Amino acid sequence: MNKTQRTGSGDTRKRLLEATEWLFIEGGYDAMSLRHITARAGANLAAVNYHFGSKEALMQELLSQRLDPLNRDRLHLLSACERQHPEGLGAAAVLGMLFIPAFRLNRDESCGPAYMRLLGRVYSDPSLFIRNYLQQHYRPISGRFFEAFSRALPALSRQDLGLRLHFALKALSGMLAGEDMRVLVTSINQGTTITDAELLARLISLLSPILTAPFGTPAQVKVIEQLLQLDGSTARSGGAADTAQVSDESTAPQWIKEGGLAS
Amino acid sequence: MNKTQRTGSGDTRKRLLEATEWLFIEGGYDAMSLRHITARAGANLAAVNYHFGSKEALMQELLSQRLDPLNRDRLHLLSACERQHPEGLGAAAVLGMLFIPAFRLNRDESCGPAYMRLLGRVYSDPSLFIRNYLQQHYRPISGRFFEAFSRALPALSRQDLGLRLHFALKALSGMLAGEDMRVLVTSINQGTTITDAELLARLISLLSPILTAPFGTPAQVKVIEQLLQLDGSTARSGGAADTAQVSDESTAPQWIKEGGLAS
DNA sequence: GTAGCGTTCATACACATGTTTAAATCTTCG
DNA sequence: CGAAGATTTAAACATGTGTATGAACGCTAC
Numbered sequence: 249m250n251k252t253q254r255t256g257s258g259d260t261r262k263r264l265l266e267a268t269e270w271l272f273i274e275g276g277y278d279a280m281s282l283r284h285i286t287a288r289a290g291a292n293l294a295a296v297n298y299h300f301g302s303k304e305a306l307m308q309e310l311l312s313q314r315l316d317p318l319n320r321d322r323l324h325l326l327s328a329c330e331r332q333h334p335e336g337l338g339a340a341a342v343l344g345m346l347f348i349p350a351f352r353l354n355r356d357e358s359c360g361p362a363y364m365r366l367l368g369r370v371y372s373d374p375s376l377f378i379r380n381y382l383q384q385h386y387r388p389i390s391g392r393f394f395e396a397f398s399r400a401l402p403a404l405s406r407q408d409l410g411l412r413l414h415f416a417l418k419a420l421s422g423m424l425a426g427e428d429m430r431v432l433v434t435s436i437n438q439g440t441t442i443t444d445a446e447l448l449a450r451l452i453s454l455l456s457p458i459l460t461a462p463f464g465t466p467a468q469v470k471v472i473e474q475l476l477q478l479d480g481s482t483a484r485s486g487g488a489a490d491t492a493q494v495s496d497e498s499t500a501p502q503w504i505k506e507g508g509l510a511s
Numbered sequence: 512m513n514k515t516q517r518t519g520s521g522d523t524r525k526r527l528l529e530a531t532e533w534l535f536i537e538g539g540y541d542a543m544s545l546r547h548i549t550a551r552a553g554a555n556l557a558a559v560n561y562h563f564g565s566k567e568a569l570m571q572e573l574l575s576q577r578l579d580p581l582n583r584d585r586l587h588l589l590s591a592c593e594r595q596h597p598e599g600l601g602a603a604a605v606l607g608m609l610f611i612p613a614f615r616l617n618r619d620e621s622c623g624p625a626y627m628r629l630l631g632r633v634y635s636d637p638s639l640f641i642r643n644y645l646q647q648h649y650r651p652i653s654g655r656f657f658e659a660f661s662r663a664l665p666a667l668s669r670q671d672l673g674l675r676l677h678f679a680l681k682a683l684s685g686m687l688a689g690e691d692m693r694v695l696v697t698s699i700n701q702g703t704t705i706t707d708a709e710l711l712a713r714l715i716s717l718l719s720p721i722l723t724a725p726f727g728t729p730a731q732v733k734v735i736e737q738l739l740q741l742d743g744s745t746a747r748s749g750g751a752a753d754t755a756q757v758s759d760e761s762t763a764p765q766w767i768k769e770g771g772l773a774s
Numbered sequence: 775g776t777a778g779c780g781t782t783c784a785t786a787c788a789c790a791t792g793t794t795t796a797a798a799t800c801t802t803c804g
Numbered sequence: 805c806g807a808a809g810a811t812t813t814a815a816a817c818a819t820g821t822g823t824a825t826g827a828a829c830g831c832t833a834c
Contacts, residue, residue: 260811276637278541282792292813297793299811340731348738372685374539374637415717418685419678422635445736449727452735454678457720464712468603472715473708475611523781545822555783560823562781 368424
C-alpha cells in the first residue's frame with residue numbers, strides 16, 4: 249500500500265509523529281489539533297493528510313508503533329513463564345508479566361520520550377476513537393491475561409475477577425497518565441530516587457490486594473446498613489441536630505476498630 | 512443578584528439543568544454542546560445564555576446543586592464520628608465517611624437520576640473547567656479527610672499517603688463513571704442484586720488495601736530486577752529465542768509462588 | 775387597551791476544527 | 805538542461821462551537 253517514501257528531506261513524517269506523541273501525552277487525543285501538531289513539527293497543515301490521510305490514521309500509526317511491541321512482549325513473557333511453571337502462577341506474577349515489558353520498553357529511547365505517560369494516556373483517554381482502537385487491538389491479549397488471572401485466582405467468579413481487574417487497571421492508568429509517577433518514583437524517603445524494580449514492586453504491592461482482598465464481612469455490612477439508614481438530617485436541619493443524630497451511631501465502634509489499622 | 516424568576520412557563524431553567532445533567536453523565540463536559548442541551552430540553556439555543564449567562568455558569572450551577580450537600584454531609588459525618596470516637600478511626604471507617612453520604616443522596620430522587628455516575632464523571636472528567644472547579648471547591652474537604660486518613664495511618668509518610676489516596680480515588684471514579692456499577696451491584700452470585708450496604712462494604716474492601724498494603728519486600732524487588740535486566744530479545748529476534756531467553760528466569764519461581772494466592 | 779417586563783425565538787458573529795484543492799516548490803534522473 | 809514525480813504551501817471549504825443581538829411573543833398591572 250505505502251510507497252517507499254524516501255525522497256527529499258523526508259523526515260516530515262517522523263517529525264509529525266514525534267509532535268503527535270508529545271501533544272497526545274500532554275493533553276490527550278481531543279485536545280490535540282492538526283494545527284498544533286503541524287506547528288510543533290514545523291510542517292504545513294496539509295502535511296498530515298498528505299502523509300497519513302487523516303488525523304485518525306496518524307494516531308493509529310503512532311499507537312501501532314508504540315503498542316504492538318509491548319503486547320507482543322507481554323504475550324511472549326507470559327507464555328514462557330507459564331511453560332516454565334506448569335504448577336501455576338500467582339496473581340502478582342501475572343501482574344508482573346503485564347508490567348515488566350512496559351518497563352523494559354520505557355528504557356529504550358527508541359520507544360518514545362515518556363513511554364509510561366503515553367501508556368497512561370492511551371488507557372485513560374476518553375475519546376471514542378482511542379477506546380475503539382484499544383478494544384479492537386487488545387482483545388487477544390486481554391483475553392489471554394484474563395485466563396491467566398482466572399487460573400491464578402480460581403476462587404473468584406469470572407464476573408468478580410473482571411470487576412477487580414477493571415478496577416485495578418483504572419487505578420493504574422489514572423496514575424500513569426498524570427505527573428504522579430514522579431511522586432511514586434521519588435517519594436517515601438524524600439529525595440532519593442528509586443529503581444525501576446522497586447517502583448514495579450510497589451505498583452504490584454498496591455494492585456494485587458485489589459485482586460485478592462476478600463469482600464466485606466457480614467458484620468461490617470450490618471454496621472454500614474445502620475449508618476446508611478440514618479436519614480441525612482444534617483442536610484436539612486441546622487447544626488444543632490448533629491450530636492443528636494450521631495448518637496444513634498453507637499453501634500459503629502466495633503467495626504471502626506475492627507476494620508481500622510491503628511498505628 | 513438573581514430575581515425571583517417566577518413567571519410564565521418558567522420551568523425552562525429546570526429543564527435545562529436536567530438535560531445538562533443527563534448529557535454530562537453520558538459524555539462529559541466537552542462532549543456536551545449547548546445545542547445538544549437546548550435541543551434535549553426543548554428550549555432555544557439562546558436560553559442557556561439568557562438563564563445562566565454561559566455554559567460554564569450553567570455547569571457550575573449544576574455542580575453546586577449536586578456536590579455542595581454531599582460535601583456538607585461528609586464533613587458533618589466525619590466530625591461527628593471523630594467526636595464520638597476520640598480513640599481514633601480506622602482507615603476503612605474514614606473511607607466509609609467519604610462514601611456513605613454519597614449513597615444516602617443516591618437514594619433521594621431529588622438528587623438526580625444517576626447520582627453515582629454523576630459523581631464518577633465529575634471526578635474523572637478531563638476538562639480543565641471541571642478540574643479547576645473541583646480543586647477550588649474541594650480544598651477544604653480534601654484537606655480535612657487527608658488529616659483523618661493521616662491519623663488513621665500514622666505509619667505512612669504524607670507523600671506516601673497522598674499517593675495511595677490518589678491511586679484509590681482514581682480507581683473509584685473510573686469505576687463509578689462507567690456502566691460497571693451495574694456489574695458491581697449484580698455480580699458474584701449472578702442475577703441477585705445486592706443492597707447498598709453490601710455494595711459499600713465491597714467498595715471499602717477493595718479500596719482499603721490500597722491504603723494499608725505494605726510495599727514490596729526486598730526479595731520481590733530482586734526478582735523483578737532480574738526479570739527487567741533481561742534484554743527484550745523477543746522483540747528483535749524471531750521466535751526461536753524464546754525458550755532460551757526465559758530459561759534465564761529460573762530464579763523467579765520462589766517469588767511467583769510466594770506472591771501468588773493459588774486456590 | 776396598552777405599556778412594561780420577562781421570556782422565547784431565529785439569526786448572525788467570531789472562532790476552531792478536520793479536510794480538500796490547486797498552485798508552487800523541491801528532488802531526482804534520463 | 806528539463807521533464808516527471810514527490811513534497812510543500814497558502815487558501816478555501818464545510819461543519820461545529822460558545823456567544824450576542826434584536827425582534828417577536830405572552831403575561832400582568834395600570
